[in-house]
Amino acid sequence: MSGEEYRDLVICNSCLWAASLLRGSHGFQTCPICANLVLDTIPVSDYEAYTLEIRNKNVEIEFKKEK
Numbered sequence: 001m002s003g004e005e006y007r008d009l010v011i012c013n014s015c016l017w018a019a020s021l022l023r024g025s026h027g028f029q030t031c032p033i034c035a036n037l038v039l040d041t042i043p044v045s046d047y048e049a050y051t052l053e054i055r056n057k058n059v060e061i062e063f064k065k066e067k
Contacts, residue, residue: 006022006023006043006044007020007021007022007023007043008020008021008023008027008041008042008043008044009021009041009042009044009050009061010027010039010040011039011040011042011059012031012033012036012038012039013036013038013039013040014031014036014038015031015033015034016054016059017031017032017033017034018052020044023043027041042061044063048063048064048065049063049064050062050064
């Protein structure tokens with residue numbers, strides 16, 4: 001893996017709770033806020049940053065390469 005740490009962005013489809021999670025670590029089976037079973041996972045590479053904006057149940061994610 002050449003020193004890179006890969007992580008995932010995890011988002012709940014119900015309450016829009018979100019977290020970054022190192023890939024390979026113990027993940028979430030349900031949302032810790034609302035217990036929803038449907039969580040989306042988006043892979044994020046080591047040199048990629050993201051901003052997350054939530055308004056009125058709409059999610060906007062912007063990804064940027066940092067290198």
